[in-house]
Amino acid sequence: MDATQLLKGVLDVAVLAVVEDEDGYGYDVVRRLRAAGLEDVGEASVYGTLRRLYTAGALTSYVVPSEEGPHRKYYGINAQGRATLELQRKVWAEFSTTMNQLLEAA
């Protein structure tokens, strides 16, 4: 099974989770996800997910000027984002428990 296929369904919640504690800019979020073990996560997916979550109202965004490069667009979680994250945590917990039971029983 291809992990990148599985990742598609959970990228939203993964991104919300890594910005929950600390705001991050696009590439920073990519790095955090990879450091957390999602090595195959694509940059376009992450940037796209950040933009979509922002458009959907789950993230706030602000620009931090940078001296040596382009300005960085930071994303932070807001109340709606936290609510979404909590909901999806529960969905994921139930789903993964179900899947684990199914796979262990087999």
Place this chain on the structure above:
Amino acid sequence: MSTSTVAPEIVAFARDVREALADLPADEVDDLTEGLEADLAESLAEDLRRTLPDPVAYAAELRAAAGLPTRAPSRGLWGGLADAWRDDVARTKEAITRSPALASALAFFVPLRPVWWIARAWVAIWISAAAYGDEQGFAFEPVWIVPLLGAIVVSVQWGRGLWQFPRLRGLLVVGNILAGVAFLPVTLSAYGNVDDDYVRAEYVDEGSYDVDGLAMSGEPVTNIYAYDAAGNPLTGVQLFDIEGKPLVPNRDVDTTSIQQTPATLETGAKVFNVYPLALTQMIWDEFGELVPDPDVDPAKLAAYANGPFLRVPAVQAPAAVQPTEPVAPLNE
């Protein structure tokens, strides 16, 4: 950040990504790609050695991350062809970026793209003008100047990705290819037109060169024999045209086998417009060189010197120079 600080390759990349998403509704594309340029600039700045990824793959990843289906395949024959073309272009681009030689060749041609933007506008208008027979060498009748300027503006703006025509995209791509195919024939054709004019102009112009000199009904004139009003031969007659250019004979000795000896003016200049000129009959010797004919008929030399006639009929009293206003008789 303003778009003006974004590198052109990022702008082009973002445009390609949007093109690869063009089958989606416009607001969906906006959601997926809003701020794409800034994000790309940021991620590139994170790792300086990195090159931009394949835009089609990048677009596919955006699409997948958003939970959207891959590009709808059932787009009919033309849509399918367009997709296949896009895929081929994407694969070719990727192959090019992997080969250093091709990549550096591409890097050389990329800055020349604006030249093509103008050239294709010219090709389009030239062909249109030619359809009406209005082309003139590389240019055309003045009425086509305004369409040309319009075409250049549209072409350049399209090339820069500033003006997009989503509905006309297929048409524009085909037009672009046709312009590329037509460029060489059109250029040759235009050059051919110019060449004709050039040759014609040169032919007229060459009247001033010694080599061609005077001709009558296409035949070279090697000498001129002038006679005065009384019909007697003249010597040392200097002839000029209306612009003051000396009227020189045809001195193509290869064709005429006659060589003229120039006259000398009081200034010391040797000139060929003083008639009749002294002539020498030339002949090809055994070494293939033109030399004076040693066995020339003396009568021929005499005819060359004296002209075709010893005397010609006198000119009648000049009736033509009478004043147009009658002169009043003195005794009135």
